[in-house]
């Protein structure tokens with residue numbers, strides 16, 4: 001689903017944010033992306049969304065070679081990817097329903113089909129019945145669930161998250177991570193960038209570790225131990 005082939009990224013005037021990074025994520029795989037602040041986690045996610053371009057190397061998403069994508073194909077790529085941010089970027093002057101329906105309106109769904117999909121997305125994050133509420137009335141954990149519902153409402157095959165539990169306490173963080181795992185169980189490929197090493201170690205799963213722009217470990221959990 002995702003392949004990085006010796007990818008480097010240098011921002012104008014800066015040092016290399018990523019250096020020769022190669023890895024593959026299979027369809028339906030779940031992985032964490034960890035590393036110190038400034039290690040390159042957000043940069044790696046942005047390259048997949050074509051928000052940044054590599055200085056060297058190639059990135060493939062769902063068979064698309066992003067270096068060969070025409071400008072007109074970028075919306076097609078973005079529809080394959082659901083993104084969840086730490087600060088969830090919800091619009092507080094709109095209802096929960098409108099926040100989640102936004103990507104569907106942009107994609108041209110009819111109101112009836114959009115309504116069906118919004119309710120299915122809310123159901124998948126345990127918030128059915130909250131359509132008319134304003135996000136400002138919801139707790140931090142509920143707001144993050146709305147952010148996840150918005151990311152999956154288009155049924156993207158790839159779900160990326162950048163520090164999705166950054167503002168949440170350990171219990172809520174574990175609940176949110178469990179939600180991501182449920183999407184993996186229905187075939188979605190999931191990659192989550194996080195600082196929360198304790199949670200990652202508790203949950204297991206494959207772990208990609210960035211250190212000063214280099215991928216220095218790519219481990220699979222086995223019997224509770226990284227190998």
Ligand SMILES: Nc1ncnc2c1ncn2[C@@H]1O[C@H](COP(=O)(O)OP(=O)(O)OP(=O)(O)O)[C@@H](O)[C@H]1O
Nearest residue numbers: 011012014017035036037038039040041042043044
């Ligand atoms: N737009 C930019 N212009 C110049 N340098 C940048 C830009 N974005 C990131 N960088 C630099 O690239 C490096 C990697 O940053 P990145 O945000 O990818 O790291 P990160 O691992 O996500 O960090 P954090 O955990 O703090 O969010 C850092 O040295 C950062 O200062």
